[in-house]
Amino acid sequence: MKKKKIKKNLIILGILILILLGVVISLILIHQPKEEPVSLTEEQKLIEQGIQIVNKENFTSEANTLLEKGYSADEINQIYEYMSDKNIAKILTNNKVDLSKFYQISNFDFDKIDRYLAYQTSQGIEMKQAVTEVNLNLDTDFYTNIETIEDPSSITVLVNKFHALPADYVPEDLVSIPSFPNLQIKDDAVDDFENLLAAAKLDNVIIIPYSTYRSYDYQEGLYNKYLQTDSQEEVDTYSARPGHSEHQTGLALDVRSSSHWSNLTDSDYEWMLNNSYKYGFIIRYPKGNSRITGYQEEPWHLRYIGIEHATKVHELGITFDEYYDIYLTEH
Numbered sequence: 001m002k003k004k005k006i007k008k009n010l011i012i013l014g015i016l017i018l019i020l021l022g023v024v025i026s027l028i029l030i031h032q033p034k035e036e037p038v039s040l041t042e043e044q045k046l047i048e049q050g051i052q053i054v055n056k057e058n059f060t061s062e063a064n065t066l067l068e069k070g071y072s073a074d075e076i077n078q079i080y081e082y083m084s085d086k087n088i089a090k091i092l093t094n095n096k097v098d099l100s101k102f103y104q105i106s107n108f109d110f111d112k113i114d115r116y117l118a119y120q121t122s123q124g125i126e127m128k129q130a131v132t133e134v135n136l137n138l139d140t141d142f143y144t145n146i147e148t149i150e151d152p153s154s155i156t157v158l159v160n161k162f163h164a165l166p167a168d169y170v171p172e173d174l175v176s177i178p179s180f181p182n183l184q185i186k187d188d189a190v191d192d193f194e195n196l197l198a199a200a201k202l203d204n205v206i207i208i209p210y211s212t213y214r215s216y217d218y219q220e221g222l223y224n225k226y227l228q229t230d231s232q233e234e235v236d237t238y239s240a241r242p243g244h245s246e247h248q249t250g251l252a253l254d255v256r257s258s259s260h261w262s263n264l265t266d267s268d269y270e271w272m273l274n275n276s277y278k279y280g281f282i283i284r285y286p287k288g289n290s291r292i293t294g295y296q297e298e299p300w301h302l303r304y305i306g307i308e309h310a311t312k313v314h315e316l317g318i319t320f321d322e323y324y325d326i327y328l329t330e331h
């Protein structure tokens with residue numbers, strides 16, 4: 001009888017232990033964070049609709065916002081694959097628009113869609129090119145919407161008919177060119193310019209700089225002098241208005257051949273086209289680009305931007321204005 005009782009007690013104890021274990025396990029399960037399974041279902045819902053999950057804070061809610069605006073899963077995938085965070089923020093706060101022409105254009109700016117479309121239609125050019133040109137304000141008249149340059153001492157500064165240097169800007173590091181002591185350029189460019197002169201000489205190309213740094217006041221005098229003989233429309237094709245000349249940066253040089261008064265011979269220009277980038281210089285106003293640069297061809301005008309950038313501009317075969325917008329501007 002005693003043995004039976006002990007057995008019974010053991011069974012009861014076993015049951016109690018099992019109940020206790022059950023309670024403990026349930027408590028552990030109850031205390032598991034609830035958020036995880038819920039957010040997983042949100043993501044799963046998106047995945048089921050064909051949306052690729054992006055590792056970005058608030059992606060789930062952003063994707064849902066875009067779905068509500070009427071963007072398809074495919075469009076949402078493209079937006080997150082190609083668009084900058086800046087553009088995504090604008091897309092999230094505006095009505096749905098057709099972005100299909102813009103996904104793969106790295107310098108696209110959501111705020112300018114209407115201008116891109118209008119300009120592409122009026123010019124009959126590819127959208128990629130239209131985006132760059134509109135970013136450069138080329139759908140507006142030269143010398144309108146002028147912005148004052150904030151970093152005039154940068155070697156990659158863009159000075160053109162829409163970007164003006166402050167009138168009182170003088171580079172702090174102007175130095176004389178050792179082999180032409182009467183002419184000054186920015187210190188950053190001087191060694192590379194001497195190297196260019198030496199390399200040219202080895203190829204029997206004699207390069208003579210004749211106009212380098214020019215102050216705002218000097219440029220003003222020059223521009224006004226031209227106005228005495230030519231109309232403003234004409235002058236604007238070959239001379240910069242004060243504040244709009246690269247010469248004020250100390251990074252531009254006009255160079256000539258010994259046989260010419262203010263230009264290069266064809267063969268010296270050929271040498272320059274093929275070699276100047278190796279020393280950080282580009283032909284700033286190349287042939288056939290006046291629509292973009294606003295100037296007629298100027299074979300004599302060199303601009304220093306450093307070897308790395310000059311090499312890229314040379315390889316791409318584009319103007320510095322375009323390069324600046326595509327590669328040096330955050331969009």
Ligand SMILES: [Zn+2]
Binds near residue numbers: 252253254
């Ligand atoms: Zn020049």
